[in-house]
Amino acid sequence: MTENLHVACPHCHAINRLPAERLTAGGACGRCKRPLFSGIPVTLDASSLDAHLRRSDLPLVIDFWAPWCAPCRMMAPNFEQVAKRMEPALRFAKVDTEANPDLAGRFGIRSIPTLAVFRGGREVARQSGAMDASSLQRWLESVL
Template structure:
Protein backbone atom coordinates (compact mmCIF):
# COMPACT_ATOMS: atom_id res chain seq x y z
CA UNK A 1 0.00 0.00 0.00
CA UNK A 2 1.38 3.40 -0.99
CA UNK A 3 1.72 5.99 1.75
CA UNK A 4 1.10 9.72 1.33
CA UNK A 5 2.76 12.48 3.34
CA UNK A 6 0.25 15.29 3.83
CA UNK A 7 1.26 18.58 5.45
CA UNK A 8 -1.31 20.13 7.77
CA UNK A 9 -1.86 23.77 6.77
CA UNK A 10 -2.85 24.57 10.36
CA UNK A 11 0.01 23.15 12.48
CA UNK A 12 2.42 22.14 9.68
CA UNK A 13 2.75 18.56 10.93
CA UNK A 14 3.49 15.94 8.29
CA UNK A 15 0.86 13.22 8.43
CA UNK A 16 1.44 9.78 6.91
CA UNK A 17 -1.58 7.89 5.65
CA UNK A 18 -2.48 5.38 2.95
CA UNK A 19 -3.11 7.04 -0.42
CA UNK A 20 -6.31 5.02 -0.71
CA UNK A 21 -7.68 6.97 2.28
CA UNK A 22 -7.04 10.50 0.96
CA UNK A 23 -10.62 10.94 -0.22
CA UNK A 24 -12.00 9.93 3.21
CA UNK A 25 -11.60 13.37 4.79
CA UNK A 26 -8.46 12.70 6.85
CA UNK A 27 -7.68 14.85 9.89
CA UNK A 28 -4.32 15.91 11.26
CA UNK A 29 -2.95 13.58 13.91
CA UNK A 30 -1.55 16.54 15.84
CA UNK A 31 -4.22 19.26 15.77
CA UNK A 32 -7.30 17.39 14.53
CA UNK A 33 -8.08 19.84 11.69
CA UNK A 34 -9.01 18.53 8.21
CA UNK A 35 -5.93 17.89 6.07
CA UNK A 36 -7.60 18.36 2.69
CA UNK A 37 -10.35 20.94 2.45
CA UNK A 38 -10.80 21.26 -1.31
CA UNK A 39 -9.69 24.89 -1.05
CA UNK A 40 -6.34 26.57 -1.71
CA UNK A 41 -4.04 27.02 1.27
CA UNK A 42 -2.72 30.54 1.96
CA UNK A 43 1.00 29.92 2.31
CA UNK A 44 3.73 32.02 3.84
CA UNK A 45 7.36 31.09 3.20
CA UNK A 46 7.56 28.49 5.97
CA UNK A 47 4.34 26.72 4.98
CA UNK A 48 5.25 26.89 1.29
CA UNK A 49 8.60 25.22 1.98
CA UNK A 50 6.93 22.57 4.13
CA UNK A 51 4.24 21.81 1.50
CA UNK A 52 6.67 21.62 -1.42
CA UNK A 53 9.56 19.85 0.31
CA UNK A 54 7.85 17.57 2.86
CA UNK A 55 4.55 16.61 1.26
CA UNK A 56 4.28 13.78 -1.24
CA UNK A 57 1.53 15.45 -3.29
CA UNK A 58 2.33 17.72 -6.20
CA UNK A 59 1.63 21.36 -5.26
CA UNK A 60 0.16 23.94 -7.63
CA UNK A 61 0.99 27.44 -6.40
CA UNK A 62 -0.70 30.66 -7.47
CA UNK A 63 1.67 33.60 -7.03
CA UNK A 64 -0.59 36.66 -6.78
CA UNK A 65 -1.01 40.11 -5.20
CA UNK A 66 -4.05 41.89 -3.81
CA UNK A 67 -3.65 44.89 -6.16
CA UNK A 68 -3.60 42.69 -9.29
CA UNK A 69 -6.86 42.73 -11.30
CA UNK A 70 -6.20 39.50 -13.23
CA UNK A 71 -5.29 37.80 -9.93
CA UNK A 72 -8.67 38.77 -8.48
CA UNK A 73 -10.43 37.55 -11.60
CA UNK A 74 -8.65 34.18 -11.49
CA UNK A 75 -9.11 33.59 -7.72
CA UNK A 76 -12.58 31.96 -7.94
CA UNK A 77 -11.41 29.70 -10.78
CA UNK A 78 -8.35 28.64 -8.77
CA UNK A 79 -10.56 27.89 -5.75
CA UNK A 80 -12.92 25.84 -7.91
CA UNK A 81 -9.96 23.95 -9.38
CA UNK A 82 -8.80 23.08 -5.85
CA UNK A 83 -12.11 21.39 -5.14
CA UNK A 84 -11.64 19.23 -8.22
CA UNK A 85 -7.88 18.55 -8.08
CA UNK A 86 -7.55 17.56 -4.41
CA UNK A 87 -6.37 15.04 -3.26
CA UNK A 88 -4.33 14.48 -6.46
CA UNK A 89 -2.72 17.94 -6.16
CA UNK A 90 -2.50 20.40 -3.28
CA UNK A 91 -3.25 24.02 -4.23
CA UNK A 92 -1.64 26.95 -2.47
CA UNK A 93 -1.67 30.73 -2.87
CA UNK A 94 1.38 32.88 -2.19
CA UNK A 95 0.84 36.62 -1.86
CA UNK A 96 3.97 38.09 -3.45
CA UNK A 97 3.60 41.23 -1.33
CA UNK A 98 3.68 39.19 1.88
CA UNK A 99 6.37 36.75 0.69
CA UNK A 100 8.70 38.72 -1.60
CA UNK A 101 11.46 36.22 -0.83
CA UNK A 102 9.49 33.49 -2.62
CA UNK A 103 8.73 35.78 -5.54
CA UNK A 104 12.46 36.47 -5.86
CA UNK A 105 13.46 32.82 -5.36
CA UNK A 106 11.24 31.74 -8.26
CA UNK A 107 11.84 34.83 -10.42
CA UNK A 108 8.19 35.82 -10.56
CA UNK A 109 8.07 38.59 -13.18
CA UNK A 110 4.34 38.73 -13.84
CA UNK A 111 1.28 37.75 -11.87
CA UNK A 112 -0.70 35.70 -11.64
CA UNK A 113 1.84 32.95 -12.20
CA UNK A 114 1.12 29.30 -11.55
CA UNK A 115 4.00 26.98 -10.73
CA UNK A 116 3.54 23.23 -10.38
CA UNK A 117 5.94 21.48 -8.02
CA UNK A 118 6.47 17.73 -7.73
CA UNK A 119 9.10 16.00 -5.66
CA UNK A 120 10.28 19.37 -4.35
CA UNK A 121 11.11 20.70 -7.82
CA UNK A 122 9.41 23.03 -10.26
CA UNK A 123 7.99 20.97 -13.13
CA UNK A 124 5.88 23.56 -14.98
CA UNK A 125 5.02 27.25 -15.00
CA UNK A 126 2.35 29.37 -16.62
CA UNK A 127 1.56 33.08 -16.31
CA UNK A 128 -1.70 34.92 -16.86
CA UNK A 129 -5.25 34.53 -15.62
CA UNK A 130 -6.84 31.18 -16.46
CA UNK A 131 -10.30 29.71 -16.09
CA UNK A 132 -11.09 26.64 -13.96
CA UNK A 133 -11.11 24.16 -16.84
CA UNK A 134 -7.77 25.42 -18.17
CA UNK A 135 -6.15 25.24 -14.72
CA UNK A 136 -7.36 21.67 -14.25
CA UNK A 137 -6.49 20.52 -17.77
CA UNK A 138 -3.04 22.13 -17.73
CA UNK A 139 -2.23 20.68 -14.29
CA UNK A 140 -3.31 17.17 -15.24
CA UNK A 141 -1.40 17.32 -18.52
CA UNK A 142 1.77 18.50 -16.76
CA UNK A 143 1.47 15.51 -14.43
CA UNK A 144 1.05 13.15 -17.39
CA UNK A 145 -2.65 12.49 -16.80
CA UNK A 146 -5.46 12.59 -19.29
CA UNK A 147 -7.99 15.37 -18.67
CA UNK A 148 -11.26 14.11 -17.23
Protein backbone atom coordinates in the same frame (compact mmCIF):
# COMPACT_ATOMS: atom_id res chain seq x y z
CA MET B 1 2.12 -3.69 1.41
CA THR B 2 0.45 -0.31 1.82
CA GLU B 3 2.26 2.75 0.54
CA ASN B 4 2.14 5.69 2.93
CA LEU B 5 2.14 9.25 1.66
CA HIS B 6 3.44 12.22 3.60
CA VAL B 7 0.83 14.96 3.60
CA ALA B 8 1.30 18.44 5.06
CA CYS B 9 -1.64 19.77 7.07
CA PRO B 10 -3.12 22.91 5.46
CA HIS B 11 -3.75 24.39 8.91
CA CYS B 12 -0.73 23.69 11.16
CA HIS B 13 1.64 22.41 8.40
CA ALA B 14 2.54 19.26 10.37
CA ILE B 15 3.52 16.26 8.25
CA ASN B 16 1.11 13.33 8.46
CA ARG B 17 1.40 9.78 7.10
CA LEU B 18 -1.65 8.66 5.17
CA PRO B 19 -2.09 5.32 3.37
CA ALA B 20 -2.29 6.02 -0.38
CA GLU B 21 -5.55 4.08 -0.75
CA ARG B 22 -7.15 6.32 1.90
CA LEU B 23 -6.17 9.57 0.19
CA THR B 24 -9.65 10.17 -1.23
CA ALA B 25 -11.23 9.39 2.16
CA GLY B 26 -9.41 12.39 3.63
CA GLY B 27 -8.29 12.13 7.18
CA ALA B 28 -7.44 14.43 10.03
CA CYS B 29 -4.15 15.93 11.12
CA GLY B 30 -2.48 14.08 13.97
CA ARG B 31 -1.42 17.37 15.56
CA CYS B 32 -4.34 19.80 15.19
CA LYS B 33 -7.10 17.26 14.41
CA ARG B 34 -8.45 19.39 11.55
CA PRO B 35 -9.21 17.89 8.09
CA LEU B 36 -6.23 17.31 5.80
CA PHE B 37 -8.34 18.21 2.76
CA SER B 38 -10.95 20.92 2.47
CA GLY B 39 -10.84 21.88 -1.22
CA ILE B 40 -9.66 25.36 -0.26
CA PRO B 41 -6.21 26.62 -1.32
CA VAL B 42 -3.81 26.97 1.60
CA THR B 43 -2.08 30.31 2.16
CA LEU B 44 1.68 29.82 2.38
CA ASP B 45 4.51 32.04 3.54
CA ALA B 46 8.25 31.52 3.91
CA SER B 47 7.89 29.51 7.11
CA SER B 48 5.19 27.12 5.87
CA LEU B 49 6.14 26.68 2.21
CA ASP B 50 8.89 24.10 2.71
CA ALA B 51 6.60 21.68 4.58
CA HIS B 52 4.33 21.54 1.53
CA LEU B 53 7.02 21.81 -1.10
CA ARG B 54 9.76 19.52 0.18
CA ARG B 55 8.23 17.28 2.84
CA SER B 56 4.80 16.46 1.36
CA ASP B 57 4.36 13.81 -1.33
CA LEU B 58 1.43 15.60 -2.97
CA PRO B 59 2.10 17.64 -6.10
CA LEU B 60 1.80 21.32 -5.20
CA VAL B 61 0.15 23.99 -7.37
CA ILE B 62 1.05 27.51 -6.25
CA ASP B 63 -0.72 30.66 -7.38
CA PHE B 64 1.72 33.56 -6.99
CA TRP B 65 -0.50 36.66 -6.75
CA ALA B 66 -0.90 40.10 -5.16
CA PRO B 67 -3.99 41.84 -3.72
CA TRP B 68 -3.66 44.86 -6.03
CA CYS B 69 -3.57 42.68 -9.18
CA ALA B 70 -6.93 42.71 -11.00
CA PRO B 71 -6.21 39.57 -13.11
CA CYS B 72 -5.18 37.77 -9.89
CA ARG B 73 -8.44 38.68 -8.19
CA MET B 74 -10.36 37.68 -11.32
CA MET B 75 -8.69 34.25 -11.43
CA ALA B 76 -9.01 33.49 -7.68
CA PRO B 77 -12.53 31.96 -7.90
CA ASN B 78 -11.39 29.76 -10.81
CA PHE B 79 -8.38 28.56 -8.82
CA GLU B 80 -10.65 27.72 -5.86
CA GLN B 81 -13.12 25.91 -8.13
CA VAL B 82 -10.36 23.70 -9.58
CA ALA B 83 -8.98 23.08 -6.08
CA LYS B 84 -12.37 21.71 -5.02
CA ARG B 85 -12.41 19.41 -8.07
CA MET B 86 -8.84 18.12 -8.03
CA GLU B 87 -7.91 17.89 -4.35
CA PRO B 88 -6.69 15.54 -2.79
CA ALA B 89 -4.69 14.46 -5.85
CA LEU B 90 -3.00 17.88 -5.73
CA ARG B 91 -2.44 20.46 -3.00
CA PHE B 92 -3.42 23.99 -4.05
CA ALA B 93 -1.72 26.98 -2.43
CA LYS B 94 -1.50 30.74 -2.74
CA VAL B 95 1.54 32.93 -2.11
CA ASP B 96 0.97 36.67 -1.77
CA THR B 97 4.01 38.17 -3.50
CA GLU B 98 3.33 41.56 -1.92
CA ALA B 99 3.59 40.12 1.60
CA ASN B 100 6.35 37.64 0.64
CA PRO B 101 8.68 39.36 -1.85
CA ASP B 102 11.48 37.00 -0.80
CA LEU B 103 9.48 34.03 -2.12
CA ALA B 104 8.72 35.87 -5.36
CA GLY B 105 12.46 36.41 -5.78
CA ARG B 106 13.35 32.86 -4.79
CA PHE B 107 11.08 31.45 -7.49
CA GLY B 108 11.85 34.09 -10.12
CA ILE B 109 8.30 35.43 -10.36
CA ARG B 110 8.37 38.20 -12.94
CA SER B 111 4.64 38.65 -13.56
CA ILE B 112 1.46 37.80 -11.73
CA PRO B 113 -0.60 35.78 -11.63
CA THR B 114 1.89 32.98 -12.16
CA LEU B 115 1.03 29.36 -11.49
CA ALA B 116 3.81 26.89 -10.74
CA VAL B 117 3.47 23.12 -10.29
CA PHE B 118 5.95 21.25 -8.09
CA ARG B 119 6.46 17.53 -7.67
CA GLY B 120 9.03 16.09 -5.29
CA GLY B 121 10.22 19.60 -4.45
CA ARG B 122 11.04 20.42 -8.08
CA GLU B 123 9.19 22.73 -10.41
CA VAL B 124 7.68 20.79 -13.31
CA ALA B 125 5.55 23.46 -15.01
CA ARG B 126 4.82 27.18 -14.97
CA GLN B 127 2.14 29.33 -16.55
CA SER B 128 1.73 33.11 -16.34
CA GLY B 129 -1.55 34.92 -16.80
CA ALA B 130 -5.10 34.43 -15.64
CA MET B 131 -7.01 31.32 -16.74
CA ASP B 132 -10.61 30.23 -16.55
CA ALA B 133 -11.40 27.10 -14.53
CA SER B 134 -11.65 24.67 -17.46
CA SER B 135 -8.38 25.89 -19.03
CA LEU B 136 -6.64 25.65 -15.67
CA GLN B 137 -7.87 22.10 -15.10
CA ARG B 138 -6.85 21.01 -18.63
CA TRP B 139 -3.40 22.56 -18.14
CA LEU B 140 -2.91 20.77 -14.81
CA GLU B 141 -4.04 17.44 -16.26
CA SER B 142 -1.59 17.87 -19.15
CA VAL B 143 1.43 18.59 -16.92
CA LEU B 144 0.70 15.83 -14.41
